[in-house]
Amino acid sequence: MNDKARLPVGQEAVEKFGWLRAHRFLILRRLSQLFFLSLFLLGPWFGIWWVKGNLSGSLTFGILPLTDPFITVQSMVAGHWPELTALIGAVIVAVAYALIGGRVYCSWVCPINPVTDAAHWAHEKLGMQKGWQPKRGTRLWVLAMVLAVSALTGTIAWEFVNPISMLHRGLIFGMGFAWTFVVAVFLFDVFLSRRGWCGHLCPVGAFYGLLGAKSLLRVSAANRAACDDCMDCFAVCPEMHVITPALRGKDGDTPIILSHDCTNCGRCIDVCAMDVFAFTHRFDATPAPARDDRARSKPTPGASRAA
Incomplete structure (x- = not known):
């Protein structure tokens, strides 16, 4: 197992970017959920309809x-x-x-x-x-x-x-x-x-x-060549199977996560210290640098960093 995979999930990102940057989409999601819930509760609780x-x-x-x-x-x-x-x-x-x-x-x-x-x-x-x-x-x-x-x-x-x-x-x-x-x-x-x-x-x-199977908003592993196999993205992803085709793709394979199972939660972006992932659109034609043969030959992770 890669030594970095033994570290707590997201620790590298916290040390490199700071806690807020390493949790930005998680924080935004909670604020979004609270916002929508509050809109419906304003009327019954405070009379603001x-x-x-x-x-x-x-x-x-x-x-x-x-x-x-x-x-x-x-x-x-x-x-x-x-x-x-x-x-x-x-x-x-x-x-x-x-x-x-x-x-x-x-x-x-x-x-x-x-x-x-x-x-x-x-x-x-x-x-x-x-x-x-x-x-x-x-x-x-x-x-x-x-x-x-x-x-x-x-x-x-x-x-x-x-x-x-x-x-x-x-x-x-x-x-x-x-x-x-x-x-x-x-x-x-x-x-x-x-x-x-x-x-x-x-x-x-x-x-x-x-x-949303053909939706525009997508997450891309555009910088997958920089992946250091820390497995943090797999650990936090609620649908980890969607990452593999984009991150472990062969030369010429799209780095964009196209599976409709992806929730666009952004946690893979948060925890990646190597800035592999980013939000984009499904028609983004920017090619992703290919990973080397050693990295592509690694088995799909899933057990080493439990999600």
């Missing part, structure tokens, strides 16, 4: 409708055609995420993300094994099942068990039974499956991943 509704559907300043397209699709397959305002809101949200990256929702907006990140931190601190790891396509099957149940029952099926909606409602009206679902997600990721909920089961993430 800039935004009415929740992440499923809202009206901003009494003018701008925003609707979760996943909710809209469930409603349509259930046989309930949404009103025009809801359809317009769904189109606005769908276009936005199709352009910037569907799973940006997962890492920059979803209030469950801090819960699963905390679960991952606890999982690592407890020294737990990665546990049960369903195939990556499992969440697509869950997505298909949700739509099938909606069609068969005539309901928006996922909303009965959606921990995102329950967390929102719980913060407004008091958690009550909603805590059960949020705590269940946390315990599942800690004890049963490392990064299991967001990475393998959540149909919302699966839906937004498909929605």
Whole structure:
């Protein structure tokens, strides 16, 4: 194992750039999640109704409708055609995420993300094994099942068990039974499956991943020739399989992470002391310098620095 892989994750970046620079996108993500959550809580908590509704559907300043397209699709397959305002809101949200990256929702907006990140931190601190790891396509099957149940029952099926909606409602009206679902997600990721909920089961993430499959915003390993095999990017990435093709690519392979599983969380950029990664767009034609044969011959990491 590379000696640098034995160091705490991100230590090199902290020593080289400072703590804030080595956590900038993590901090921005938390501020983003807090911002969106606060917008919905201003009304119920303080009587400031800039935004009415929740992440499923809202009206901003009494003018701008925003609707979760996943909710809209469930409603349509259930046989309930949404009103025009809801359809317009769904189109606005769908276009936005199709352009910037569907799973940006997962890492920059979803209030469950801090819960699963905390679960991952606890999982690592407890020294737990990665546990049960369903195939990556499992969440697509869950997505298909949700739509099938909606069609068969005539309901928006996922909303009965959606921990995102329950967390929102719980913060407004008091958690009550909603805590059960949020705590269940946390315990599942800690004890049963490392990064299991967001990475393998959540149909919302699966839906937004498909929605943003051709999105413009991408992370690129543009400076992959400088990689020193510290493995920190693999350790922090919630979808580590997306890194390998870009970072370990052969001469001529694109350095851009094109997988729709990527959440554009930016943590690989944060922790890389060699500045290998950067945000770019999917049409960035800048060629990446090739890694040497020794580096390309190394096996794909995954076990040496547990994510």
